[in-house]
Amino acid sequence: MLIAHDDKSPQIDPTAWIAPDATVCGDVIIGPGVRILHGARVIGEAGGSIRIGRDCIVMENAVIRANPRHGCVIGNHCLIGPNAHVIGATIEDEVFVATSAAIFHGAHLGRGTEVRVHATVHLRTRLAAGSTVPIGWVAVGDPACVLPPDRHDEIWAIQKPLNFPEWVYGYDRATPDLMRQVTRRLSESLGSHIGDTVVG
Secondary structure: OEEEEOOEOOEEOOOOEEOOOOEEEOOEEEOOOOEEOOOOEEEEOOOOOEEEOOOOEEOOOOEEEEEOOEOEEEOOOOEEOOOOEEEOOEEOOOOEEOOOOEEOOOOEEOOOOEEOOOOEEOOOOEEOOOOEEOOOOEEEOOOOEEEOOOOHHHHHHHHHHHOHHHHHHOOOOOOOOHHHHHHHHHHHHHHHHHHOEEOO
16 A cells, blocks of 8 residues: 655655555655565655665565654665564665564664564664674664673663664653653654555
């Protein structure tokens, strides 16, 4: 399903294919030979753009999102695995994002990077070309440290100053009633979908 959002309609190369139960919404440009498989969601929120290069595969139930503060660019010949989640990141050419991996706001994955099953690339993390994040591991920082999930204290020591609430939602972590503020702002922003229209 193709949906216009915030006066922006998806632009799909005629050689690309979008599964009938996939959703492509908003300011999204999809290049030649791209395949968006069943149940996948590619959503450009108001002011957030998504660009997907040639011959990329977005597998079943993957989610690719962009918002006004964090656009999303996926280079050529990339594969985004089933149930993977990519938001507001830059992914260079020939990157493999495996099943159920998560790539967060402001991350940058160099050419030929592999993010394996259930791995995480945190916000504002930069992976050099040819990097690998092993199964279930966590990449965090710029340059990235790649750590197993049982080293939470080390991960948090790098992640905390990256300040997820401020970088993503515009609120410092110490803001009183943080979740109330975040959800109110997010509700207002997502309310812009009320006027969306199906275009294809």
